[in-house]
Amino acid sequence: MAEFRIEGISAVGKPVQGVIEAENPRAAKAKAHQMATQRKFRIIRVLPRATFLYKVQRGAEKPVLGEQKAFTKEEVQDALSKMGFRVLSVKKKMMEFKLKPPTAEIVTFVRVSADLIRQKLPFNEILQLMVNDITNKTLRDAIREINNELKQGKDSEKVFIKQEGVLGRFTAHMLGLASKSGNMAEIYDSTAKFLERRAEFKRNLKSAAYTTSGLFFRAWRRCSYA
Incomplete structure (x- = not known):
């Protein structure tokens, strides 16, 4: 939402x-x-809360382009100014399409997170590593937002459920529950396995549908020319 x-x-x-x-x-x-x-x-x-595109410069350095989520243009300008930048421009991003990430990307995020949790790495560091490594922009932005909100002390379950449009309802709910449990790695691992099995089932179902369709078409052609 x-x-x-x-x-x-x-x-x-x-x-x-x-x-x-x-x-x-x-x-x-x-x-x-x-x-x-x-x-x-x-x-x-x-x-x-919208995405704003900005262009800033520090001293004689090359101008830097970026984007930031905020409620108003003024908030972005103030934040950048406090960081020591000279704000050249800030404008609202007019068209913002969010395509759901491929299942494989989500599975990789969940699977790698489970491995890093087992290595006792702090969860905020895990999320930051994933933000740096994930190539899909929609998933990367969602994980960055999760990390930021957890740092603010927000309820972890609600933070994950908020991203169900990106992660999927099942994944978001499971990861939200995992963050409050004592066995995060196991829940993450089980979630990844479920997503993999579901993806495999869909592939097999699609393949079977194509095969059935092909057989029907060939049978229809034989009947037509009989």
């Missing part, structure tokens, strides 16, 4: 702000109005 920030003002004139999760902007506005009614404040705006 996507994140949205509610900005409003209370009955006594104090600013009100909060972050919610919703399937889409319409659902976010509905949640915001429900909260406003319950907590007696007036909504000013509901902002989606």
Whole structure:
């Protein structure tokens, strides 16, 4: 689910702000109005968390291009300025397509994570290693977001479930449960095995469908020319 920030003002004139999760902007506005009614404040705006493209420069160095998720352009500018950069431009990314990663990429992430967990590597370091190594942008961004939110102390199960659109519902729920259990490596390993078996089943089913279709077509041609 996507994140949205509610900005409003209370009955006594104090600013009100909060972050919610919703399937889409319409659902976010509905949640915001429900909260406003319950907590007696007036909504000013509901902002989606979006991706911003930026161009910055430090001293006489070559300009650097990058992207950052935020609720407003000003947040990105302020953050980059505090890091010592001269902000040349910041603009919202207009078209953002997120294709689900291939199953093989997800299996690799889960399988390698299980191996590193067994080696007693801290989980935040494991996630950072995966961010650096994974080539699929959608999966890489999802893991980076998981790592950042876990560092903020957010509930681990909710953090993973939030990424079910990328990881798949089963995988997201299993990894969320694993993070609260005492046997993370075993759950990760079992999840990887399940994903591999499911992928193999789908391949076999597809192959069988093609074979059946081919036999039917050849039989139909024989009947047509008989």
